[in-house]
Amino acid sequence: MFDLILRHANLPDGRSDVDIGVSHGRIAAVGQALDGSAGTEIDATGRLVSPPFVDSHFHMDSTLSLGLPRLNQSGTLLEGIALWGELKPSLTADVVIERALNYCDLAVAQGLLAIRSHVDVSDANLITVEALLAVRERVRPYIDLQLVAFPQDGYLRKPGVTETLERALAMGVDVVGGIPHFERTMADGALSIRRLCRLAADRGLPVDMHCDESDDPLSRHIETLAAETVRHGLPGRVAGSHLTSMHSMDNYYVSKLIPLIAEAGIHAIPNPLINITLQGRHDSYPKRRGMTRVPELMAAGVNVAFGHDCVMDPWYSMGSGDMLEVAHMAVHVGQMTSLAAMRSAYDAITVNSARALGLEAYGLDVGCNADFVVLQARDPIEAIRLKAHRLAVIRRGKVIARSVPKISELMLDGRPRQLDTASFAPPLPDL
Numbered sequence: 001m002f003d004l005i006l007r008h009a010n011l012p013d014g015r016s017d018v019d020i021g022v023s024h025g026r027i028a029a030v031g032q033a034l035d036g037s038a039g040t041e042i043d044a045t046g047r048l049v050s051p052p053f054v055d056s057h058f059h060m061d062s063t064l065s066l067g068l069p070r071l072n073q074s075g076t077l078l079e080g081i082a083l084w085g086e087l088k089p090s091l092t093a094d095v096v097i098e099r100a101l102n103y104c105d106l107a108v109a110q111g112l113l114a115i116r117s118h119v120d121v122s123d124a125n126l127i128t129v130e131a132l133l134a135v136r137e138r139v140r141p142y143i144d145l146q147l148v149a150f151p152q153d154g155y156l157r158k159p160g161v162t163e164t165l166e167r168a169l170a171m172g173v174d175v176v177g178g179i180p181h182f183e184r185t186m187a188d189g190a191l192s193i194r195r196l197c198r199l200a201a202d203r204g205l206p207v208d209m210h211c212d213e214s215d216d217p218l219s220r221h222i223e224t225l226a227a228e229t230v231r232h233g234l235p236g237r238v239a240g241s242h243l244t245s246m247h248s249m250d251n252y253y254v255s256k257l258i259p260l261i262a263e264a265g266i267h268a269i270p271n272p273l274i275n276i277t278l279q280g281r282h283d284s285y286p287k288r289r290g291m292t293r294v295p296e297l298m299a300a301g302v303n304v305a306f307g308h309d310c311v312m313d314p315w316y317s318m319g320s321g322d323m324l325e326v327a328h329m330a331v332h333v334g335q336m337t338s339l340a341a342m343r344s345a346y347d348a349i350t351v352n353s354a355r356a357l358g359l360e361a362y363g364l365d366v367g368c369n370a371d372f373v374v375l376q377a378r379d380p381i382e383a384i385r386l387k388a389h390r391l392a393v394i395r396r397g398k399v400i401a402r403s404v405p406k407i408s409e410l411m412l413d414g415r416p417r418q419l420d421t422a423s424f425a426p427p428l429p430d431l
């Protein structure tokens with residue numbers, strides 16, 4: 001007897017027509033034609049049942065603030081930072097909480113149940129930290145929200161931030177952040193990495209830095225981050241976010257750098273939607289894409305997780321909390337069009353991101369948390385292609401969001417005919 005059984009599910013790893021039995025919020029059995037009954041049965045009818053989406057890089061303190069106090073005219077990262085600086089004096093904890101909770105509703109509807117959000121610790125009042133700590137508690141029953149102490153205005157560049165960052169950690173922020181490319185000099189950037197890694201090692205915290213988020217082919221902060229990760233014994237606990245300068249670096253240098261990143265066990269977190277939008281803004285033509293070298297990092301064994309980064313804020317006017325949109329962009333920007341590469345893009349918004357965040361009991365094995373998304377698609381690649389509709393979102397064995405299948409009604413010859421866009425495509429060959 002189970003609390004819940006999901007029947008006839010296709011799993012992302014290729015298993016098909018599988019049943020999943022849930023007891024006490026955990027997966028109790030996985031197999032074909034499971035015996036037993038349950039209080040709730042869901043027939044997935046051969047559709048994809050996935051562990052929930054995981055966003056490894058987001059900014060929940062700025063989300064849904066688009067247009068306040070004005071729009072980003074140049075479209076650059078630096079104007080976005082300046083614009084955020086104009087907005088911050090008017091922020092209250094209540095306003096930040098309200099927008100963040102609205103975003104979390106959107107996230108749940110999209111099956112996005114774990115988010116690592118950076119939170120700006122540049123201002124002495126730490127309103128953003130106070131707000132997102134409150135949000136973390138409010139959403140705990142349905143979203144695993146991790147917070148990163150992010151010195152948006154520079155750890156060393158802005159006076160007082162070394163102190164406010166430590167206060168944020170003392171208040172309960174989970175991860176040490178950084179922004180070495182925004183410090184005044186390359187030397188200051190390297191110094192900030194050394195000091196922040198030391199701080200993390202002393203406190204037993206993970207590290208996640210915005211790193212080399214520029215088109216500068218000579219930016220070298222990920223090299224320093226890799227070295228400090230090894231020096232402080234932090235492999236597996238450090239993430240380098242963005243890494244866009246790697247797009248523009250000399251190929252010979254990258255052939256040395258990627259093995260160093262792999263050796264240090266650093267998680268690479270590109271943000272395809274934002275990288276393709278913000279980078280290359282100083283180019284005429286040809287314009288660089290700006291996303292880091294995802295296939296090459298994956299081939300070297302680096303754990304690559306994709307982040308959404310921004311939704312309707314000073315840096316990005318679009319976004320919908322849909323991690324499939326993120327993977328879809330990555331497939332295009334990174335030319336990841338082989339079957340294996342498209343499949344790996346799905347991993348980057350699920351299992352790889354869960355690994356980067358250190359989530360426990362994540363996955364579809366017996367003993368894992370009973371957290372699922374039922375998609376209107378048959379497999380991960382179809383899910384990315386269609387940015388598939390979420391039919392049900394389940395957390396600890398309970399349905400927390402659901403929707404009816406997206407069906408169009410065609411009236412081409414006077415008689416209505418229903419079209420399920422996820423049902424007519426030819427099946428893909430096996431990998």
Ligand code: FE2
Binds near residue numbers: 057058118210
């Ligand atoms: Fe970011």
